[in-house]
Amino acid sequence: MSQLLQLVSPGTPFRDGLENVLRAKTGGLIVVGYSPEVMEIVDGGFSINCDFSPNYLYELAKMDGAIILSEDLKRILYANTQLIPDSSISSSETGIRHRTAERVAKQTSKLVVSISQRRNVITLYQGNLRYALKDIGVILTKANQAIQTLEKYKSVLDQDMTNLGASEFEELVTLHDVTSVIQRIEMVLRIKAEINRYINELGNEGRLISMQLEELVGNTEREAYLLVKDYIKECNEEKVRDVFAQLKRLASDEILDHAQISRLLGYPHISAGAEEIVSPRGYRVLNKIPRLPSIIINNLIERFRQLPHLMMATIDELDEVDGIGEVRARTIKEGLKRIQDQVLIDRHI
Ligand SMILES: Nc1ncnc2c1ncn2[C@@H]1O[C@H](COP(=O)(O)OP(=O)(O)OP(=O)(O)O)[C@@H](O)[C@H]1O
Numbered sequence: 251m252s253q254l255l256q257l258v259s260p261g262t263p264f265r266d267g268l269e270n271v272l273r274a275k276t277g278g279l280i281v282v283g284y285s286p287e288v289m290e291i292v293d294g295g296f297s298i299n300c301d302f303s304p305n306y307l308y309e310l311a312k313m314d315g316a317i318i319l320s321e322d323l324k325r326i327l328y329a330n331t332q333l334i335p336d337s338s339i340s341s342s343e344t345g346i347r348h349r350t351a352e353r354v355a356k357q358t359s360k361l362v363v364s365i366s367q368r369r370n371v372i373t374l375y376q377g378n379l380r381y382a383l384k385d386i387g388v389i390l391t392k393a394n395q396a397i398q399t400l401e402k403y404k405s406v407l408d409q410d411m412t413n414l415g416a417s418e419f420e421e422l423v424t425l426h427d428v429t430s431v432i433q434r435i436e437m438v439l440r441i442k443a444e445i446n447r448y449i450n451e452l453g454n455e456g457r458l459i460s461m462q463l464e465e466l467v468g469n470t471e472r473e474a475y476l477l478v479k480d481y482i483k484e485c486n487e488e489k490v491r492d493v494f495a496q497l498k499r500l501a502s503d504e505i506l507d508h509a510q511i512s513r514l515l516g517y518p519h520i521s522a523g524a525e526e527i528v529s530p531r532g533y534r535v536l537n538k539i540p541r542l543p544s545i546i547i548n549n550l551i552e553r554f555r556q557l558p559h560l561m562m563a564t565i566d567e568l569d570e571v572d573g574i575g576e577v578r579a580r581t582i583k584e585g586l587k588r589i590q591d592q593v594l595i596d597r598h599i
Pocket residue numbers: 277278279313314315316331332333334344345346347348349350365366367368369
């Protein structure tokens with residue numbers, strides 16, 4: 251769907267052409283791509299074979315019948331053709347143009363666009379997908395509302411993350427604290443995905459929204475990834491990826507279920523374990539220390555296993571880790587202390 255929307259996003263010549271036809275109120279039926287399956291159901295018309303231009307599309311739409319474009323939308327191949335799709339293919343549309351469009355899309359898997367003459371709407375069909383393009387003003391309003399919601403959720407998430415960070419240094423983190431933060435992250439990511447859909451549909455009108463989104467949550471996926479790596483029972487890349495894949499699949503009410511999320515992290519006995527104290531490995535904290543390569547972070551975690559042990563490590567002990575010399579050991583020790591001080595101050599704001 252998002253690829254489809256990008257194809258017809260505002261600012262593209264194709265969208266300009268569709269808008270021209272819509273404004274002219276001639277109606278239109280357009281097939282994108284000319285494969286053997288399409289050839290089979292096309293009858294009559296003229297071969298045009300010229301470069302695509304929004305104005306040509308508008309002129310050709312004045313004629314009856316369907317227009318066929320090349321798959322890359324660069325050429326207009328045929329106009330004034332009749333499409334004869336298999337009439338046994340089901341269609342929920344009532345008008346002939348729209349019914350034809352839906353059937354052709356199902357039969358050929360090509361993108362078919364129907365522009366209604368009377369109802370002022372552009373409808374996209376591809377396979378079983380059907381999508382009526384919305385007015386840009388309406389989408390912009392929705393996208394702005396979603397950004398406002400996102401801002402609120404993100405600020406609560408930031409505070410929760412800081413509080414979690416502070417509890418980590420005090421060794422007071424419960425599994426419940428961790429699953430709460432993961433819930434919030436997932437909600438933020440879902441709003442982000444919704445806004446991304448609007449951005450796709452807005453094309454170059456969505457630039458400002460896109461910048462705001464990047465500013466607000468550009469880093470959230472990375473933070474979420476490190477958080478899961480910090481707490482998942484068995485830490486390997488495949489398991490971490492799996493947690494995110496499964497989180498995505500949860501229904502909205504399931505995200506609120508702490509037991510579900512604990513299970514994803516590898517803690518199946520939630521009723522007994524909700525208040526279980528857990529310790530992070532230290533991925534999030536170590537990633538905040540500037541210029542610390544990931545290989546060294548991995549070596550540190552392999553050696554000390556948990557953040558509390560890492561915090562207690564002396565400069566000599568840090569120095570013994572592969573890839574760490576005395577200077578770097580000092581930087582790490584100071585970095586850890588600085589992050590601890592900062593997070594404890596921030597928590598009490
Ligand atoms: N099989 C077809 N092949 C090509 N063009 C078609 C086909 N069926 C309908 N059309 C086009 O649709 C026009 C008539 O559509 P009709 O008014 O029945 O459609 P509709 O779905 O109600 O759309 P609208 O909302 O534009 O009225 C025809 O004049 C013709 O240009």
